[in-house]
Amino acid sequence: MKKVLLSSVRGELLPLEKYIHVLGDVIREWSAPPVHVNEDNTVMDNLETYNALWALGPRFIPVKDAQSGPLERISLNELDLYYELEAWNPRVYDNVVELVSRDIPTPMVKLKSLSTGNVVVWAKLEWYHPFSLSIKDRVAWYMLTSAIERGFIKSNVLYEPTSTNTGLGLVGLANYYNLKTRVYLPSTTQKCIDYLFVAMGAEVVRKNTPITTAMIDSVILDAARNGAVVLNQFENDLNFIVHLKYTTKEVDYQLASRGRRPKVVIGGLGTSGHLSALSFYFKNKYGDVRVYGVQPRPGSLIPGIRRVETGMKWVRLVEVDKIIDVSLEDAFEAVLYVARRDGILVGLSAGAVLYATKTLIENNEIEGDVVVVVPDHGTKYVELMEHLLEKMCPDVPVTSIA
Numbered sequence: 001m002k003k004v005l006l007s008s009v010r011g012e013l014l015p016l017e018k019y020i021h022v023l024g025d026v027i028r029e030w031s032a033p034p035v036h037v038n039e040d041n042t043v044m045d046n047l048e049t050y051n052a053l054w055a056l057g058p059r060f061i062p063v064k065d066a067q068s069g070p071l072e073r074i075s076l077n078e079l080d081l082y083y084e085l086e087a088w089n090p091r092v093y094d095n096v097v098e099l100v101s102r103d104i105p106t107p108m109v110k111l112k113s114l115s116t117g118n119v120v121v122w123a124k125l126e127w128y129h130p131f132s133l134s135i136k137d138r139v140a141w142y143m144l145t146s147a148i149e150r151g152f153i154k155s156n157v158l159y160e161p162t163s164t165n166t167g168l169g170l171v172g173l174a175n176y177y178n179l180k181t182r183v184y185l186p187s188t189t190q191k192c193i194d195y196l197f198v199a200m201g202a203e204v205v206r207k208n209t210p211i212t213t214a215m216i217d218s219v220i221l222d223a224a225r226n227g228a229v230v231l232n233q234f235e236n237d238l239n240f241i242v243h244l245k246y247t248t249k250e251v252d253y254q255l256a257s258r259g260r261r262p263k264v265v266i267g268g269l270g271t272s273g274h275l276s277a278l279s280f281y282f283k284n285k286y287g288d289v290r291v292y293g294v295q296p297r298p299g300s301l302i303p304g305i306r307r308v309e310t311g312m313k314w315v316r317l318v319e320v321d322k323i324i325d326v327s328l329e330d331a332f333e334a335v336l337y338v339a340r341r342d343g344i345l346v347g348l349s350a351g352a353v354l355y356a357t358k359t360l361i362e363n364n365e366i367e368g369d370v371v372v373v374v375p376d377h378g379t380k381y382v383e384l385m386e387h388l389l390e391k392m393c394p395d396v397p398v399t400s401i402a
Protein backbone atom coordinates (compact mmCIF):
# COMPACT_ATOMS: atom_id res chain seq x y z
CA MET A 1 0.00 0.00 0.00
CA LYS A 2 1.24 3.50 -0.76
CA LYS A 3 0.10 7.01 0.14
CA VAL A 4 -0.83 9.33 -2.71
CA LEU A 5 -1.89 12.99 -2.48
CA LEU A 6 -5.69 13.01 -2.30
CA SER A 7 -5.77 16.07 -4.57
CA SER A 8 -4.00 14.10 -7.33
CA VAL A 9 -6.68 11.37 -7.41
CA ARG A 10 -9.96 11.64 -9.34
CA GLY A 11 -13.14 9.66 -8.88
CA GLU A 12 -16.88 9.90 -9.35
CA LEU A 13 -18.59 11.94 -6.59
CA LEU A 14 -21.52 10.04 -5.09
CA PRO A 15 -24.55 11.38 -3.19
CA LEU A 16 -23.79 11.46 0.57
CA GLU A 17 -26.36 8.76 1.37
CA LYS A 18 -24.37 6.25 -0.73
CA TYR A 19 -21.17 6.54 1.36
CA ILE A 20 -22.18 8.01 4.75
CA HIS A 21 -21.93 4.51 6.32
CA VAL A 22 -18.30 4.22 5.12
CA LEU A 23 -17.59 7.73 6.37
CA GLY A 24 -18.85 6.74 9.83
CA ASP A 25 -16.77 3.57 9.71
CA VAL A 26 -13.59 5.48 8.75
CA ILE A 27 -14.08 7.89 11.68
CA ARG A 28 -14.91 5.10 14.17
CA GLU A 29 -11.93 2.99 13.10
CA TRP A 30 -9.75 6.10 12.59
CA SER A 31 -8.37 4.38 9.52
CA ALA A 32 -9.22 3.70 5.88
CA PRO A 33 -8.66 0.79 3.46
CA PRO A 34 -6.76 1.46 0.22
CA VAL A 35 -8.50 2.24 -3.07
CA HIS A 36 -7.46 0.95 -6.46
CA VAL A 37 -6.45 3.57 -9.03
CA ASN A 38 -5.44 3.22 -12.71
CA GLU A 39 -2.42 4.83 -14.36
CA ASP A 40 -4.30 8.19 -14.64
CA ASN A 41 -4.91 8.16 -10.85
CA THR A 42 -8.63 7.55 -11.41
CA VAL A 43 -10.36 5.47 -8.72
CA MET A 44 -11.36 2.07 -10.14
CA ASP A 45 -13.02 0.45 -7.09
CA ASN A 46 -14.00 1.29 -3.51
CA LEU A 47 -15.59 4.57 -4.61
CA GLU A 48 -17.32 4.87 -1.21
CA THR A 49 -13.94 5.02 0.56
CA TYR A 50 -12.67 7.58 -1.96
CA ASN A 51 -15.78 9.71 -1.32
CA ALA A 52 -15.47 9.32 2.46
CA LEU A 53 -11.85 10.54 2.37
CA TRP A 54 -12.71 13.29 -0.10
CA ALA A 55 -15.35 14.49 2.41
CA LEU A 56 -12.96 14.34 5.41
CA GLY A 57 -10.03 15.92 3.60
CA PRO A 58 -6.74 14.29 4.74
CA ARG A 59 -3.61 15.14 2.76
CA PHE A 60 -3.16 11.54 1.49
CA ILE A 61 -5.32 8.65 0.31
CA PRO A 62 -4.10 5.02 0.64
CA VAL A 63 -3.68 3.33 -2.75
CA LYS A 64 -3.30 -0.42 -3.38
CA ASP A 65 -0.03 -1.77 -4.69
CA ALA A 66 1.27 -5.32 -5.29
CA GLN A 67 2.00 -5.83 -1.55
CA SER A 68 -1.42 -4.70 -0.26
CA GLY A 69 -3.14 -7.31 1.89
CA PRO A 70 -6.95 -7.70 1.77
CA LEU A 71 -7.63 -6.34 5.31
CA GLU A 72 -4.98 -3.65 5.42
CA ARG A 73 -5.99 -0.16 6.62
CA ILE A 74 -4.02 2.99 7.26
CA SER A 75 -4.64 5.41 10.11
CA LEU A 76 -6.05 8.89 9.55
CA ASN A 77 -3.04 10.32 11.43
CA GLU A 78 -0.72 8.78 8.84
CA LEU A 79 -2.96 10.18 6.10
CA ASP A 80 -2.39 13.62 7.73
CA LEU A 81 -6.02 14.46 8.50
CA TYR A 82 -5.30 17.82 10.15
CA TYR A 83 -2.79 19.12 7.62
CA GLU A 84 -4.85 22.16 6.60
CA LEU A 85 -5.55 23.20 10.19
CA GLU A 86 -1.97 22.74 11.39
CA ALA A 87 -0.82 25.68 9.33
CA TRP A 88 -3.15 27.96 11.31
CA ASN A 89 -3.41 29.33 14.81
CA PRO A 90 -5.99 27.10 16.54
CA ARG A 91 -7.78 30.25 17.86
CA VAL A 92 -8.84 28.79 21.19
CA TYR A 93 -8.93 31.24 24.09
CA ASP A 94 -9.62 30.95 27.81
CA ASN A 95 -11.82 34.05 27.94
CA VAL A 96 -13.04 37.00 25.87
CA VAL A 97 -10.18 39.25 26.99
CA GLU A 98 -7.73 36.81 25.46
CA LEU A 99 -9.98 36.59 22.40
CA VAL A 100 -10.08 40.34 21.79
CA SER A 101 -6.37 40.84 22.44
CA ARG A 102 -4.82 37.74 20.88
CA ASP A 103 -7.00 36.86 17.91
CA ILE A 104 -4.79 38.93 15.65
CA PRO A 105 -3.71 39.91 13.09
CA THR A 106 -7.06 40.74 11.56
CA PRO A 107 -7.10 39.56 7.94
CA MET A 108 -5.89 41.55 4.95
CA VAL A 109 -7.26 40.87 1.51
CA LYS A 110 -6.31 42.13 -1.94
CA LEU A 111 -9.28 43.86 -3.57
CA LYS A 112 -9.63 42.92 -7.22
CA SER A 113 -12.25 45.67 -7.66
CA LEU A 114 -9.73 48.46 -7.08
CA SER A 115 -6.35 46.93 -7.94
CA THR A 116 -4.93 47.73 -11.39
CA GLY A 117 -1.73 46.92 -13.31
CA ASN A 118 0.42 49.08 -11.04
CA VAL A 119 -1.70 49.41 -7.90
CA VAL A 120 -2.44 46.64 -5.40
CA VAL A 121 -5.10 47.54 -2.86
CA TRP A 122 -4.92 45.64 0.44
CA ALA A 123 -7.96 45.96 2.69
CA LYS A 124 -7.39 45.40 6.41
CA LEU A 125 -10.69 43.95 7.64
CA GLU A 126 -11.35 45.25 11.11
CA TRP A 127 -14.79 43.79 11.59
CA TYR A 128 -12.99 40.65 12.75
CA HIS A 129 -13.23 41.69 16.39
CA PRO A 130 -15.71 40.16 18.83
CA PHE A 131 -17.62 42.95 20.60
CA SER A 132 -18.30 45.85 18.24
CA LEU A 133 -17.30 43.97 15.09
CA SER A 134 -15.06 46.95 14.42
CA ILE A 135 -11.59 48.44 14.83
CA LYS A 136 -12.73 50.08 18.08
CA ASP A 137 -12.54 46.86 20.11
CA ARG A 138 -8.79 47.37 20.11
CA VAL A 139 -9.19 50.78 21.74
CA ALA A 140 -11.86 49.64 24.20
CA TRP A 141 -9.72 46.68 25.27
CA TYR A 142 -6.53 48.69 25.73
CA MET A 143 -8.17 51.60 27.56
CA LEU A 144 -10.21 49.41 29.91
CA THR A 145 -7.64 46.75 30.76
CA SER A 146 -4.95 49.39 31.35
CA ALA A 147 -7.32 51.35 33.61
CA ILE A 148 -8.12 48.18 35.57
CA GLU A 149 -4.45 47.19 35.86
CA ARG A 150 -3.47 50.65 37.07
CA GLY A 151 -6.30 50.81 39.59
CA PHE A 152 -8.09 53.70 37.85
CA ILE A 153 -11.52 52.06 37.98
CA LYS A 154 -12.53 53.21 41.45
CA SER A 155 -16.26 52.77 40.90
CA ASN A 156 -17.91 49.96 38.95
CA VAL A 157 -19.62 52.26 36.45
CA LEU A 158 -18.30 53.44 33.06
CA TYR A 159 -19.76 56.32 31.05
CA GLU A 160 -18.64 56.94 27.46
CA PRO A 161 -19.70 59.27 24.66
CA THR A 162 -19.69 57.17 21.49
CA SER A 163 -21.20 57.09 18.04
CA THR A 164 -21.51 53.26 18.32
CA ASN A 165 -18.38 51.19 18.03
CA THR A 166 -16.21 52.18 20.98
CA GLY A 167 -19.34 51.95 23.11
CA LEU A 168 -20.07 48.40 21.93
CA GLY A 169 -16.46 47.39 22.58
CA LEU A 170 -16.49 48.87 26.08
CA VAL A 171 -19.89 47.45 27.00
CA GLY A 172 -18.87 43.95 25.87
CA LEU A 173 -15.67 43.98 27.87
CA ALA A 174 -17.25 45.77 30.84
CA ASN A 175 -19.85 42.99 31.01
CA TYR A 176 -17.03 40.46 31.26
CA TYR A 177 -15.50 42.45 34.14
CA ASN A 178 -18.89 42.90 35.83
CA LEU A 179 -18.92 46.68 35.37
CA LYS A 180 -22.02 48.73 34.57
CA THR A 181 -22.10 50.97 31.51
CA ARG A 182 -23.93 54.03 30.29
CA VAL A 183 -23.35 55.16 26.70
CA TYR A 184 -24.20 58.62 25.40
CA LEU A 185 -25.19 58.56 21.73
CA PRO A 186 -25.51 61.58 19.41
CA SER A 187 -28.78 62.26 17.59
CA THR A 188 -27.23 61.09 14.30
CA THR A 189 -26.61 57.47 15.35
CA GLN A 190 -29.16 55.08 13.82
CA LYS A 191 -32.10 54.27 16.09
CA CYS A 192 -31.50 50.51 15.78
CA ILE A 193 -28.15 50.89 17.59
CA ASP A 194 -30.06 51.57 20.85
CA TYR A 195 -31.38 48.00 20.69
CA LEU A 196 -27.88 46.59 20.42
CA PHE A 197 -26.82 48.44 23.55
CA VAL A 198 -29.97 47.55 25.46
CA ALA A 199 -29.57 43.89 24.48
CA MET A 200 -26.02 44.06 25.86
CA GLY A 201 -27.36 45.43 29.14
CA ALA A 202 -26.07 49.01 28.80
CA GLU A 203 -27.99 52.15 29.67
CA VAL A 204 -28.46 54.42 26.66
CA VAL A 205 -28.71 58.20 26.83
CA ARG A 206 -29.54 60.03 23.61
CA LYS A 207 -28.17 63.56 23.35
CA ASN A 208 -29.62 66.25 21.17
CA THR A 209 -26.38 66.92 19.29
CA PRO A 210 -25.20 65.50 15.96
CA ILE A 211 -21.51 65.19 16.96
CA THR A 212 -20.13 62.80 19.57
CA THR A 213 -17.34 65.14 20.66
CA ALA A 214 -19.85 67.86 21.57
CA MET A 215 -21.01 65.61 24.42
CA ILE A 216 -17.64 65.04 26.10
CA ASP A 217 -17.81 67.84 28.67
CA SER A 218 -21.34 67.07 29.80
CA VAL A 219 -20.56 63.33 30.04
CA ILE A 220 -17.50 64.08 32.20
CA LEU A 221 -19.66 66.30 34.43
CA ASP A 222 -22.35 63.61 34.74
CA ALA A 223 -19.69 61.05 35.59
CA ALA A 224 -18.10 63.29 38.25
CA ARG A 225 -21.54 63.84 39.79
CA ASN A 226 -22.36 60.11 39.84
CA GLY A 227 -18.90 58.71 40.61
CA ALA A 228 -18.51 57.03 37.21
CA VAL A 229 -15.33 56.65 35.14
CA VAL A 230 -14.94 58.10 31.60
CA LEU A 231 -12.12 56.47 29.62
CA ASN A 232 -12.56 59.11 26.90
CA GLN A 233 -11.39 57.66 23.59
CA PHE A 234 -10.98 61.20 22.20
CA GLU A 235 -8.17 62.20 24.57
CA ASN A 236 -6.82 58.89 25.90
CA ASP A 237 -3.39 58.30 24.29
CA LEU A 238 -3.89 54.55 24.54
CA ASN A 239 -6.19 55.01 21.52
CA PHE A 240 -3.11 55.97 19.47
CA ILE A 241 -0.74 53.57 21.22
CA VAL A 242 -2.86 50.43 20.72
CA HIS A 243 -2.80 51.06 16.96
CA LEU A 244 0.94 51.74 17.00
CA LYS A 245 1.63 48.58 18.97
CA TYR A 246 -0.71 46.28 17.08
CA THR A 247 -2.60 47.56 14.00
CA THR A 248 0.45 49.10 12.30
CA LYS A 249 2.83 46.29 13.18
CA GLU A 250 0.26 43.79 11.89
CA VAL A 251 0.04 45.59 8.53
CA ASP A 252 3.83 45.73 8.23
CA TYR A 253 4.19 42.07 9.18
CA GLN A 254 1.37 40.93 6.90
CA LEU A 255 2.72 42.71 3.82
CA ALA A 256 6.27 41.57 4.62
CA SER A 257 4.96 37.98 4.56
CA ARG A 258 4.32 38.64 0.84
CA GLY A 259 7.68 40.36 0.34
CA ARG A 260 5.97 43.76 0.13
CA ARG A 261 5.67 46.99 2.07
CA PRO A 262 3.14 49.82 1.94
CA LYS A 263 3.64 52.75 -0.39
CA VAL A 264 0.31 54.37 0.48
CA VAL A 265 -1.96 54.22 3.54
CA ILE A 266 -5.55 55.50 3.42
CA GLY A 267 -7.93 55.67 6.38
CA GLY A 268 -10.86 57.55 7.88
CA LEU A 269 -10.64 60.10 10.68
CA GLY A 270 -12.87 59.82 13.73
CA THR A 271 -10.78 60.26 16.86
CA SER A 272 -7.80 60.03 14.42
CA GLY A 273 -6.29 57.21 16.52
CA HIS A 274 -5.69 54.58 13.85
CA LEU A 275 -4.67 56.72 10.89
CA SER A 276 -2.29 58.82 13.04
CA ALA A 277 -0.56 55.71 14.39
CA LEU A 278 -0.25 54.20 10.90
CA SER A 279 1.15 57.44 9.53
CA PHE A 280 3.60 57.90 12.38
CA TYR A 281 4.99 54.38 12.15
CA PHE A 282 5.21 54.04 8.38
CA LYS A 283 6.55 57.52 7.68
CA ASN A 284 9.24 57.04 10.33
CA LYS A 285 10.07 53.52 9.20
CA TYR A 286 10.08 53.92 5.41
CA GLY A 287 10.10 57.69 4.77
CA ASP A 288 8.44 57.54 1.37
CA VAL A 289 4.98 56.27 2.42
CA ARG A 290 2.14 58.60 1.44
CA VAL A 291 -0.75 58.89 3.90
CA TYR A 292 -4.26 60.09 3.07
CA GLY A 293 -6.95 60.85 5.65
CA VAL A 294 -10.64 60.81 4.74
CA GLN A 295 -13.32 63.04 6.25
CA PRO A 296 -16.98 63.74 5.37
CA ARG A 297 -17.59 66.56 2.89
CA PRO A 298 -19.10 69.68 4.57
CA GLY A 299 -22.75 68.97 5.32
CA SER A 300 -22.36 65.19 4.97
CA LEU A 301 -22.64 62.80 7.92
CA ILE A 302 -20.75 59.51 7.66
CA PRO A 303 -20.96 57.27 10.75
CA GLY A 304 -17.60 56.89 12.49
CA ILE A 305 -15.74 59.75 10.81
CA ARG A 306 -15.93 63.54 11.09
CA ARG A 307 -14.21 66.67 9.86
CA VAL A 308 -10.74 67.44 11.17
CA GLU A 309 -11.74 70.97 12.25
CA THR A 310 -14.14 69.46 14.81
CA GLY A 311 -10.97 68.70 16.82
CA MET A 312 -8.82 65.56 16.91
CA LYS A 313 -5.84 64.95 19.13
CA TRP A 314 -3.34 62.77 17.31
CA VAL A 315 -3.63 63.89 13.70
CA ARG A 316 -2.08 67.20 14.81
CA LEU A 317 1.03 65.34 16.03
CA VAL A 318 1.78 63.43 12.80
CA GLU A 319 2.19 64.12 9.11
CA VAL A 320 -0.71 63.43 6.73
CA ASP A 321 -0.14 64.23 3.05
CA LYS A 322 -3.70 65.07 2.17
CA ILE A 323 -7.17 65.09 3.72
CA ILE A 324 -9.84 64.05 1.22
CA ASP A 325 -13.52 65.06 1.45
CA VAL A 326 -16.10 62.40 0.57
CA SER A 327 -19.90 62.68 0.65
CA LEU A 328 -22.15 60.02 2.20
CA GLU A 329 -23.56 59.23 -1.26
CA ASP A 330 -20.08 58.76 -2.76
CA ALA A 331 -19.13 56.56 0.19
CA PHE A 332 -22.21 54.42 -0.43
CA GLU A 333 -21.42 54.25 -4.16
CA ALA A 334 -18.02 52.78 -3.27
CA VAL A 335 -19.63 50.35 -0.79
CA LEU A 336 -21.82 49.05 -3.64
CA TYR A 337 -18.95 49.04 -6.14
CA VAL A 338 -16.77 46.82 -3.97
CA ALA A 339 -19.68 44.67 -2.72
CA ARG A 340 -20.69 43.88 -6.31
CA ARG A 341 -17.17 42.97 -7.42
CA ASP A 342 -15.33 41.58 -4.39
CA GLY A 343 -18.45 40.46 -2.55
CA ILE A 344 -17.70 42.17 0.76
CA LEU A 345 -20.22 44.67 2.12
CA VAL A 346 -18.18 47.18 4.11
CA GLY A 347 -19.43 49.95 6.41
CA LEU A 348 -19.86 53.55 5.29
CA SER A 349 -16.63 54.98 6.69
CA ALA A 350 -14.84 52.20 4.79
CA GLY A 351 -16.91 53.22 1.75
CA ALA A 352 -15.54 56.76 2.10
CA VAL A 353 -11.98 55.39 2.27
CA LEU A 354 -12.57 53.19 -0.77
CA TYR A 355 -14.12 56.06 -2.73
CA ALA A 356 -11.06 58.21 -1.99
CA THR A 357 -8.80 55.30 -2.99
CA LYS A 358 -10.66 54.77 -6.27
CA THR A 359 -10.43 58.47 -7.11
CA LEU A 360 -6.70 58.62 -6.32
CA ILE A 361 -6.10 55.58 -8.54
CA GLU A 362 -8.21 56.99 -11.41
CA ASN A 363 -6.24 60.26 -11.21
CA ASN A 364 -2.93 58.33 -11.28
CA GLU A 365 -1.97 59.92 -7.96
CA ILE A 366 -0.90 56.69 -6.26
CA GLU A 367 0.76 53.42 -7.17
CA GLY A 368 2.29 50.34 -5.58
CA ASP A 369 0.95 48.62 -2.48
CA VAL A 370 -1.93 50.59 -0.99
CA VAL A 371 -3.27 49.74 2.46
CA VAL A 372 -6.86 50.75 3.21
CA VAL A 373 -8.38 50.31 6.64
CA VAL A 374 -11.93 48.92 6.69
CA PRO A 375 -13.18 49.83 10.20
CA ASP A 376 -16.39 47.78 10.16
CA HIS A 377 -19.02 45.88 8.18
CA GLY A 378 -22.08 47.10 6.27
CA THR A 379 -24.65 45.01 8.15
CA LYS A 380 -24.55 47.55 10.99
CA TYR A 381 -25.95 50.23 8.70
CA VAL A 382 -29.18 48.68 7.35
CA GLU A 383 -31.30 51.57 8.61
CA LEU A 384 -29.14 54.11 6.81
CA MET A 385 -28.77 51.83 3.80
CA GLU A 386 -32.55 51.73 3.37
CA HIS A 387 -32.61 55.52 2.86
CA LEU A 388 -29.54 55.49 0.63
CA LEU A 389 -30.91 52.73 -1.59
CA GLU A 390 -34.25 54.54 -1.93
CA LYS A 391 -32.46 57.79 -2.78
CA MET A 392 -29.69 56.51 -5.02
CA CYS A 393 -31.27 53.51 -6.69
CA PRO A 394 -34.96 54.61 -7.01
CA ASP A 395 -35.63 52.33 -10.02
CA VAL A 396 -34.37 49.22 -8.31
CA PRO A 397 -36.89 47.72 -5.92
CA VAL A 398 -35.15 46.62 -2.74
CA THR A 399 -37.15 43.40 -2.88
CA SER A 400 -39.32 42.13 -5.68
CA ILE A 401 -42.56 40.44 -4.71
CA ALA A 402 -43.26 37.29 -6.64
Ligand code: PLP
Binding pocket: 134, 136, 163, 165, 166, 268, 269, 270, 271, 272, 273, 274, 275, 303, 304, 305, 347, 349, 350, 375, 376
Ligand atom coordinates in the same frame (compact mmCIF):
# COMPACT_ATOMS: atom_id res chain seq x y z
N1 PLP B 1 -15.03 54.18 11.08
C1 PLP B 1 -15.83 53.72 12.03
C2 PLP B 1 -16.99 52.85 11.65
C3 PLP B 1 -15.59 54.05 13.36
O1 PLP B 1 -16.40 53.57 14.33
C4 PLP B 1 -14.49 54.89 13.67
C5 PLP B 1 -14.26 55.32 15.02
O2 PLP B 1 -15.12 55.24 15.88
C6 PLP B 1 -13.68 55.33 12.64
C7 PLP B 1 -13.98 54.96 11.36
C8 PLP B 1 -12.52 56.25 12.90
O3 PLP B 1 -11.47 55.64 13.60
P1 PLP B 1 -10.55 56.51 14.54
O4 PLP B 1 -11.35 56.85 15.75
O5 PLP B 1 -9.38 55.63 14.85
O6 PLP B 1 -10.17 57.75 13.79
